[in-house]
Amino acid sequence: MWCAPKARPSALSTTGKRGEGMARTIAKDHEAKREAILQTAARFFADHGFDRASMGKLAEACGVSKALIYHYYPSKDALLFDILDTHLTALAEVVEAAAAQSATPQERLRGLIRAVLIAYRDSDAEHKVQLDALSSLPEDKQTHLRALQRRMVGAMSECIEAVEPERFSARPELLRPVTMSVFGMLNWFYLWHRPGGAVDRDAYADIVADLVMGGVPALCVGEAGGLE
Template sequence: MPKTKDGDGTTVPQRLLAAATRLFADRGYDRTSVQEIVEAAGVTKGALYHYFGSKEDLLQEVYSRTLRLQQERLDAVAGADAPVTDRLRDAAADVVVTTLENLDDAVIFQRSMHQLSPQKLRQVRAERRHYHECFRALIEEGQTSGVFSTATPADLVVDYHFGSVHHLPAWYRADGPLSPRQIADHLAGLLMRALRP
C-alpha cells in the first residue's frame, strides 16, 4: 500500500501517528481504541494494520520517532569539528529542546511504557541506552583530556542530566515564563558547571 499523501501533504502513517499521539496523550493508551484512532486519522483499520500492525506498534513508534531524531542530532553534534565543551553543551541543550518540542511523546511513554510487550520494551530500552552511551562518550572524552572534572563518574553525570530531562513533563508549561531554548540553556549550563575542573 503506497504512503499516499493527503491534501495537506501528510501521509497515512503520519496521520495515524498524529491521531494516536493526540488520543494517547489526552485519554491514555489503554483507554484509546483502534477504532477511535482510525476515525481521527480518517483512514481504515486495514491501513493501520498495514503500516503498524497493532496499536502497540503505534505506541512504540510514538516514542521511537523522537529518540531517532535525538540520536541523529546527537550524532551530528558529537561528530562536529568543535571543542568537546561546545559539543557536550549543544547535545545537553538539544535533548531538552527536542523533548519539550515533542512533550506529548514523552508523556505518553512515561505513562504507558509498562504496556509494551517485553520484546518491544527491550528494543526501546536498547535504543535509549545507545543514546545515553553516545552522550556519555562526550563526557568521558572531556574527562580523559582534562577538560572536565573526573570527581563524578560519567555514568552519574548522564543520570543527573537525563533525570532532569525525564522530569520535564511534570512541570513544563508552554505558557510559562521560559521558552524551551531558555530552559535548555539553563539545564545545559548546570551540567557544564558541574563538570568544571
C-alpha cells in the same frame, strides 16, 4: 488500500495467465495517511494514556474507521511500537550528530543539551507515550527501543566526560549518575514547562548546561561516596 474484488474480471480473462495482471497501484497517499494516523495516535495516547485510549476513540479522533487503522497496523502494540521507534531513532541521530560536532567540550555539551530539548519540542507527545507505555511492549520490542535510548545515553555520557576528563578518570563511578542527572532534568522538563513562560527551551538548555559544567568541578572527591 481499496480492493474491488467484485469488479475485477474473472480469471478467465486473457491476462489471467500472467497471474495478477495489472499491478495494484499502492495508493499515493498511503504513506501520508499512515503518518497522519501515527501523529494523531501519539497525541491521543499521550493525552489519554495508552491503556485508556481505545482504538475506537482513536479512530474517531483521526476521522477514520477503526478498521482503517487496523489496515495500516496489525495491532495496538504495533502502532505504539512505530510511534516510539520513529521517535527514538530520530532522537538518537540528533544526539549523535550533536555529539560529533568539532568544538570545545563545553560548547559541544551545551549544543547537545540544546539539541535534545529542541528535538523534544515537537515530540512532547511521543516522549510522554514513551514514559507511559514503553514497558508494556513485548520484551524484544523493548530491547530494540532501549538500544536506541542507550545510544543517546552513551553520546551524552562521552560529552560530559570530555568536559572534565581528569575528574571522571579519578572517579569513574560518577559518570553514570551525572549523565542520568542530566537526562532527569531534560526528561522532566515537559512536566512543568508552560510555553510562553519566562524560561523557554533555549534558556533552560543553558541552565542545564551551566548546572552540570559548574557542578561537576564541585563534586566532592574527598568523601568516599557510598560504596556498599
